[in-house]
Amino acid sequence: MKTLIVGGAGYIGSHVVREFLDRGHGVTVFDNLSSGKRENLFPEAEFIHGDILDYTGLSRAASGRRGGFDAVVHLAAFKAVGESMVNPEKYSVNNINGTINILNAAVEGNIKNIIFSSSAAVFGQPEYLPIDEAHPTNPESYYGFTKLEIERFLGWYDKLKGIRFAALRYFNAAGYDVKGRIKGLESNPANLIPVIMEAACGMRETVQIFGNDYDTPDGTGVRDYVHVSDLAIAHAAALEYTSKNDKSITVNLGSESGISVLEIVEAARRITGKPIPARIVGRRAGDPAKLTAASKKAHELLHWTANNSDLDTLIKTSWDVYQKPRR
Numbered sequence: 001m002k003t004l005i006v007g008g009a010g011y012i013g014s015h016v017v018r019e020f021l022d023r024g025h026g027v028t029v030f031d032n033l034s035s036g037k038r039e040n041l042f043p044e045a046e047f048i049h050g051d052i053l054d055y056t057g058l059s060r061a062a063s064g065r066r067g068g069f070d071a072v073v074h075l076a077a078f079k080a081v082g083e084s085m086v087n088p089e090k091y092s093v094n095n096i097n098g099t100i101n102i103l104n105a106a107v108e109g110n111i112k113n114i115i116f117s118s119s120a121a122v123f124g125q126p127e128y129l130p131i132d133e134a135h136p137t138n139p140e141s142y143y144g145f146t147k148l149e150i151e152r153f154l155g156w157y158d159k160l161k162g163i164r165f166a167a168l169r170y171f172n173a174a175g176y177d178v179k180g181r182i183k184g185l186e187s188n189p190a191n192l193i194p195v196i197m198e199a200a201c202g203m204r205e206t207v208q209i210f211g212n213d214y215d216t217p218d219g220t221g222v223r224d225y226v227h228v229s230d231l232a233i234a235h236a237a238a239l240e241y242t243s244k245n246d247k248s249i250t251v252n253l254g255s256e257s258g259i260s261v262l263e264i265v266e267a268a269r270r271i272t273g274k275p276i277p278a279r280i281v282g283r284r285a286g287d288p289a290k291l292t293a294a295s296k297k298a299h300e301l302l303h304w305t306a307n308n309s310d311l312d313t314l315i316k317t318s319w320d321v322y323q324k325p326r327r
């Protein structure tokens with residue numbers, strides 16, 4: 001299939017591009033390189049340096065220089081939860097307006113499928129665990145709100161314009177390509193595993209552990225970490241699903257197991273052999289104690305399981321990239 005991957009130079013996007021190329025899909029990457037990296041691009045994929053806020057450029061790209069696209073994969077968004085609470089304008093413009101541009105460009109380009117990076121942040125504080133797709137959506141952050149609103153736009157464009165979508169609600173994306181082909185580091189990461197990796201290789205002094213008084217076995221926050229290579233596979237399976245069945249889906253993507261902050265720090269110390277200084281600080285606002293996914297729907301509809309999402313693979317594949325010498 002011919003695919004336009006918007007945000008394909010980013011951390012998750014580049015893994016999706018690699019998976020699509022491996023499966024023989026045609027790939028055009030559209031990215032403004034604001035957080036994506038040139039080193040994440042692959043020569044087999046066409047690259048268009050463009051911005052989703054530039055509708056003219058985007059619609060030209062979506063209409064395809066060499067015939068149309070079968071699908072657009074949309075991974076272009078800001079994703080810092082804390083920042084979204086102090087600068088919601090930035091998230092409104094990029095995440096919401098940018099997506100509306102993508103949807104309208106898809107209509108113009110007659111693209112019939114869209115695979116969208118949604119997030120477990122749409123759920124907010126859990127009412128029960130594990131979180132399945134029927135769990136109420138009540139985002140705690142503006143970031144999560146933008147993701148939920150976009151899901152609703154997708155629903156309308158499905159109804160009114162026949163664009164089938166897959167909304168993939170990632171839990172905590174982590175790790176790097178299991179075959180070591182992607183090496184771009186995220187700049188100024190706020191997520192736990194990259195922060196730990198930066199401490200392991202001396203890019204920062206300590207890891208702050210946000211609270212050890214949660215109602216969890218060791219008192220630190222528990223999350224469902226899902227390997228990016230698994231997420232990439234899910235995107236390919238989702239495209240197969242929407243295109244074959246002419247049907248939209250919303251699914252949770254998680255490993256279905258919970259790992260605590262301390263367990264990750266300890267595993268990282270063991271695997272890297274580095275001391276990784278860590279210090280307990282206060283809780284971070286809005287952080288739930290525990291989040292885990294029920295991914296039954298993804299198993300059933302996409303025949304997908306998070307096979308690479310065990311703790312050691314998450315850390316080892318990250319460390320392989322972080323310990324490489326940089327220019």
Ligand code: UD1
Nearest residue numbers: 079081119120121190191192195208209210221222261287
């Ligand atoms: C959040 C979103 C998730 C989103 C992701 C994108 C929620 C509930 N989850 O995940 O949907 O896709 O951001 O960025 O909004 N921690 C530390 N020290 C650190 C960093 C994190 O102790 O320096 C702890 C956190 O308190 C948490 C865990 O590590 O318990 C994971 O945090 P993080 O990696 O930031 O992801 P989430 O906030 O869970």
